[in-house]
Amino acid sequence: MPVNGIELRNDAGPLFRVGVVVATHGLRGDLRVRPATAGSLALADARELTVLLPSGERCLRTARRVSPHGASLLLALEGCSHIDQAQAYVGAELYMAQADLATPEDGSLYWHQLEGLRVIDRRLGVVGTLESLLETPGHDLYVVQGPYGEVLLPAVAAMIEAIDLEAGEMRVNLPEGLIGLND
Structure with a gap:
């Protein structure tokens, strides 16, 4: 960094x-x-x-x-x-x-490994670049900057299909309308 x-x-x-x-x-x-x-x-x-x-x-x-x-x-x-x-x-x-750093036993990743990944949605294609993390009481939110502006993605396993650190990508399956909710 x-x-x-x-x-x-x-x-x-x-x-x-x-x-x-x-x-x-x-x-x-x-x-x-x-x-x-x-x-x-x-x-x-x-x-x-x-x-x-x-x-x-x-x-x-x-x-x-x-x-x-x-x-x-x-x-x-x-x-x-x-x-x-x-x-x-x-x-x-x-x-x-x-x-x-100790290697996480549960297969999770550290934030510094995720920061800067290109976020790609199954339907919409490139959503943008993972810029920061917002910590909230319910769950964390990924802040993604890209062609849709600032997009807040819930950092939950249900939305993340795959993370490929070598390719620098996070593949997601966003629910219909999530991008519009951020407007």
């Missing part, structure tokens, strides 16, 4: 955004992190984090501890043991190597 036009990578390969530091927590330098995807614990798998500080500076840090804390995660970094040190990280974006 390019950041300011630069593809972020490290020795382990491409990086992806895993969260953002929203606040400090306590006096011992812990950080409160909002995961990039709600409920994601991917940060716990990170061996090394690339930290993009609000100043634009990039640095590498090792996570000592990651634990759930409500909708957030608490992160302790090596070398950050006081609230004064932690304050410098507020607003920082956290990136980790895709290679550090």
